[in-house]
Amino acid sequence: MNRFGLTIAVPRGALLSGSLDLLDKALIDTSEIRANDRKLFFADVGVVTMRPSDVPTYVEAGAADVGITGKDVLMEHPERQVFELADLGFGECQIVVASEHGPDKAAAALARLGVMRIATKYPRIAAEYFERSGRQAEIVTVNGSVELAPLTGLADAIVDLTASGLTLQENGLVVREEIATVTARLVANRVAHRLKAVGIEEFASLISAAPDAQATEA
């Protein structure tokens, strides 16, 4: 266990190295986590690693006291009752609508057929976004390689996360609309937030002590 007395959920994938850098700032030894990408539970330092989308699940249930995950995950799962403590400022991405280069097939589909097909890993964010703008969208949920969907005719456009736009570009897709800018967030279990207040405040202030994170659209 770490000196804060907290079990910390850390996301694997794109947010891992930024998260571990912050744990270093809090003087938590991350060398074993960095060296070992198969092990999931590091009891000595109170860290559990998992997919970013599982972080709110563990934190809500109290299996982890605090966790780091993307704002995109929190937006997709508003039913998870976790407290959002801080914008950690790293891992900045955009949630965008993208479609194939050239005339926008999604706009054409909407104009001619009154509805467009959207492939996404974020069915809730996508559905709410198009509903808000009064457009009919049929949401097709896929679990990975969303860029494939417009290329194969599964969908007219996609809603996905992009940092550099490189993957979109390599697959011949262009950004049509930006839905939100998201960054990594620190979340806490609501009981731990009260019962482990001292440890959580200390941990939070150490890892978010960076120069003020830019205000982001959330």
Added chain:
Amino acid sequence: MNARIPSGTRDVLPEERAELRSIENALLSVFSESGYGEVSTPTVEFEETLQRAGGAAAPVSYRVLGEPGEDLALRSDMTVPIARLASSRYRDAELPLRFSYVAPAYRAITAHRGRAREFLQAGVELIGAEAPASCAEALSLLCRALDASGLKNFYVGIGDAGLYPALLEACGVDGVASEAVLRELGDRDFVGIDRELAALELSSDDAAMLARVPRMRGPGVLTDQLEQPLEQSLSAIREVVDTLESAVAARMIPDLGRSPRMGYYTGLVFEVYDPELGEPIASGGLYGELLGRFGMPVSGVGFAIDLDLLHAAIAGEERGETGR
């Protein structure tokens, strides 16, 4: 033949039922010794009656097909039915009134998330007594009842639903701007609170204070030296905690970030936490206007303990003691 039951409901078999019964009995005997008479109310009521609260702790989710022209619904808590009962059957009675109950209530759930659609609650309502003494009585009773149930390591988060709105008003924030901040507070989205505050034209002192308050929690809150208007706004919590006997007071965790968006609660609010569970076991508070909506203009204070969660926490503590 294997007939299904709806997700979020369950059968209770003898082993579990016996354990639940002994918890119920322990709670009820504490309630009864303290002068709280047990009542039952109908499971179905007129929907109009249940909605009169203007937003219960949980929304009314199940409507029932009655005779034509009857709009019936399942209660989502016991506080509203008891407010109705008190106002219709005890209108001219001497106050205060003390009632207790063990009864199921109903709420909408997301299927297969482990949440119960039908959940058993034990609780009390103290009607027409003066705060802060009424709140102190309820908190002492809550702690005694949980002690009697066998729960050991619990704490009571205690806040004031009116505190943050009053501070916003004192800083000149009202209307839409105030709503926006309170919405983020309701979600406990601290990033959102900071964002909404940054959008306002506040003096830097006020901005810092409004950002700090939702994060303030823990025993130190009441002992630290605080500036005005914060010190003044703490008085509702302080005057209750000050009258508690020390064993009860030791379980209190003042929490200034409690939101006003909790149904009918208008003043002191509280929740029970146990390290064994990731969610609160019990909740309650002071409601100043609910009874008035039933034509009985007095305030009440009450709490409801979720028996399944209490049972799980007790079982968790026992497992911890025997060594996991």
